[in-house]
Amino acid sequence: MDLSIDVVNERDKLIAVLVGEVDVYTAPKLKESLLFLVKKEQTMLEVDMTGVSYMDSTGLGVIISVLKAAKEHESQLRLSNLQDSVMRLFHITGLDKVIDISVSIREGR
Amino acid sequence: MDVAKIDINSYRDLLKKYIDHQDESSLYGAEQMSKAFIKNHILPDEIVSLHIQSLMELYPSLSQDIQNSMRFLLETMIYYGLAHQEYQALRENQLALRSEISLAANVQTTLLKTDKPDIEGLDIGVISMPAHQMNGDYYHFIKGKQDSLGIAVADVVGKGIPAALCMSMIKYSMDILEEEAMMPAKILKYLNRVVERNVDASMFITMFYAQYTPTDNLLRYASAGHEPGFFYCAQTDTFSEIETKGLVLGVLPDSAYPSYEQKINKGDMIILLTDGVTECRRGNEFIKREEVLDVIKQYMHLPAQDIVNHVYKYFERLQDFQLRDDFTLVILRREV
Amino acid sequence: MEKSCVSIKIELDIVAARQLGRELAKQVGFSVVDQARFATAVSELARNIYLYADQGEISFDIIKNMNQSGLRLTATDKGPGIRDISQVMQDGYTTSGGLGAGLPGVRRLMDDFDIISEENIGTTVTVVKWKR
Numbered sequence: 001m002d003l004s005i006d007v008v009n010e011r012d013k014l015i016a017v018l019v020g021e022v023d024v025y026t027a028p029k030l031k032e033s034l035l036f037l038v039k040k041e042q043t044m045l046e047v048d049m050t051g052v053s054y055m056d057s058t059g060l061g062v063i064i065s066v067l068k069a070a071k072e073h074e075s076q077l078r079l080s081n082l083q084d085s086v087m088r089l090f091h092i093t094g095l096d097k098v099i100d101i102s103v104s105i106r107e108g109r
Numbered sequence: 110m111d112v113a114k115i116d117i118n119s120y121r122d123l124l125k126k127y128i129d130h131q132d133e134s135s136l137y138g139a140e141q142m143s144k145a146f147i148k149n150h151i152l153p154d155e156i157v158s159l160h161i162q163s164l165m166e167l168y169p170s171l172s173q174d175i176q177n178s179m180r181f182l183l184e185t186m187i188y189y190g191l192a193h194q195e196y197q198a199l200r201e202n203q204l205a206l207r208s209e210i211s212l213a214a215n216v217q218t219t220l221l222k223t224d225k226p227d228i229e230g231l232d233i234g235v236i237s238m239p240a241h242q243m244n245g246d247y248y249h250f251i252k253g254k255q256d257s258l259g260i261a262v263a264d265v266v267g268k269g270i271p272a273a274l275c276m277s278m279i280k281y282s283m284d285i286l287e288e289e290a291m292m293p294a295k296i297l298k299y300l301n302r303v304v305e306r307n308v309d310a311s312m313f314i315t316m317f318y319a320q321y322t323p324t325d326n327l328l329r330y331a332s333a334g335h336e337p338g339f340f341y342c343a344q345t346d347t348f349s350e351i352e353t354k355g356l357v358l359g360v361l362p363d364s365a366y367p368s369y370e371q372k373i374n375k376g377d378m379i380i381l382l383t384d385g386v387t388e389c390r391r392g393n394e395f396i397k398r399e400e401v402l403d404v405i406k407q408y409m410h411l412p413a414q415d416i417v418n419h420v421y422k423y424f425e426r427l428q429d430f431q432l433r434d435d436f437t438l439v440i441l442r443r444e445v
Numbered sequence: 446m447e448k449s450c451v452s453i454k455i456e457l458d459i460v461a462a463r464q465l466g467r468e469l470a471k472q473v474g475f476s477v478v479d480q481a482r483f484a485t486a487v488s489e490l491a492r493n494i495y496l497y498a499d500q501g502e503i504s505f506d507i508i509k510n511m512n513q514s515g516l517r518l519t520a521t522d523k524g525p526g527i528r529d530i531s532q533v534m535q536d537g538y539t540t541s542g543g544l545g546a547g548l549p550g551v552r553r554l555m556d557d558f559d560i561i562s563e564e565n566i567g568t569t570v571t572v573v574k575w576k577r
Contacts, residue, residue, distance in 0.1 A: 057384070061312060065309075098360060188485070195537070198536045
């Protein structure tokens with residue numbers, strides 16, 4: 001399955017809307033897109049995962065490297081609207097304690 | 110027509126025969142010749158050249174236009190020749206790589222080798238199968254004083270060669286630990302530092318580390334974001350998930366890991382696994398975690414090693430004999 | 446010994462270099478296939494100059510040793526140079542063209558192959574094809 005990444009500009013933040021599966025095949029594309037966004041200093045990036053039905057450990061690796069890059073560039077990373085199966089993965093790995101995960105209702109949609 | 114000759118005379122004669130008779134047997138001869146060309150690495154441009162030469166010998170007064178058109182054809186074949194040669198070279202490379210990887214896999218097997226220890230009163234079953242040639246899962250047994258047993262089950266993000274390389278690092282870090290003196294939580298804290306310092310930002314490792322001491326029948330354990338295993342209580346005949354907190358190895362430089370304890374009574378089982386077990390797919394659907402337990406229940410009357418073998422076979426078949434992820438399952442059962 | 450050269454600035458110069466290369470190949474007595482192969486190598490090297498170095502030069506020498514004669518082709522440019530020659534000489538590595546193209550293709554078309562390149566200074570490729 002494929003992964004689509006759409007970036008929306010919303011007032012004070014960028015929202016990356018993901019739809020599809022994040023796995024070994026789609027992870028490189030996701031990594032490239034998200035790293036590019038947080039490497040701009042002081043970016044607030046929200047990754048909307050409403051449409052992500054599956055994520056494997058490679059996907060988690062991408063999120064971790066984006067988180068590390070965000071810290072380096074004084075940017076912020078937030079994940080929103082995780083499906084239960086994906087949320088479970090963040091919970092098991094303890095990553096829900098180090099990554100800002102929230103349920104947000106997007107404005108203007 | 111045994112072995113087709115591919116010299117100019119044979120080609121010319123066959124061509125002549127076909128032009129005169131348009132017979133199927135000449136075309137069959139052409140087919141044999143075509144195979145011989147490939148076998149002898151004759152390039153398309155050389156074949157066209159052979160054709161031109163034959164034509165000129167058969168029809169010395171061939172029109173200049175036709176001759177020119179043949180030259181044109183020859184020119185268009187040059188890159189096909191190059192592409193064919195490159196393809197051949199890449200194919201040979203691929204074979205060489207494949208055998209190199211299989212050598213590396215052997216090295217890895219030797220490096221990461223851990224013997225299933227013999228411990229009085231403890232029945233141990235273990236299986237670890239890579240999805241590809243090299244395994245990114247890892248399990249390790251350390252036998253300590255008074256028959257105490259350390260067990261590590263770990264999974265590196267991703268699979269294949271990068272995961273396997275990373276695993277070797279973990280194995281060595283564990284080897285230099287004074288394992289007897291250390292509690293699971295402390296071991297994980299130490300390994301986290303090693304991983305955090307030494308691997309790429311997108312790499313991480315999950316690990317469950319447990320220590321069993323037969324003197325007090327206590328299992329002490331800690332987990333670094335690892336797929337939860339199960340505890341089977343013989344008295345109540347129930348399974349429960351082993352709940353832990355703890356961040357995966359390699360994300361923060363100073364992660365701490367809470368430690369837990371579990372009393373192990375006679376007949377109780379500890380089931381440790383990696384997500385290759387719980388993330389099996391049936392077609393496009395993931396199996397439920399409970400399904401793993403259902404399969405284990407079916408074979409619970411058998412020795413631990415037979416249980417893990419049967420569970421593996423079950424899921425291997427379920428996935429059409431093509432593992433999607435490395436698969437590791439460890440079962441410990443207290444016998445007396 | 447004869448020497449002749451074509452400077453490469455625009456795409457049409459590639460055609461001129463091919464033409465000169467083919468004429469010389471004929472003169473040395475190459476077979477029709479080898480003429481075509483030599484012209485293809487000229488084309489590939491001239492194209493590299495045109496695409497990556499803006500301008501450069503392709504020159505030819507007819508050479509003889511004790512028992513054979515051949516044609517040497519030298520492609521010189523003052524372009525950006527090649528940082529990792531081993532990499533561009535690998536099969537499957539190509540920034541344009543696809544299967545069969547690039548320097549590995551040129552090496553296959555010719556008998557002798559040599560390349561010297563320095564970053565920001567330029568590249569010289571020298572190849573020889575002997576008459577069979």
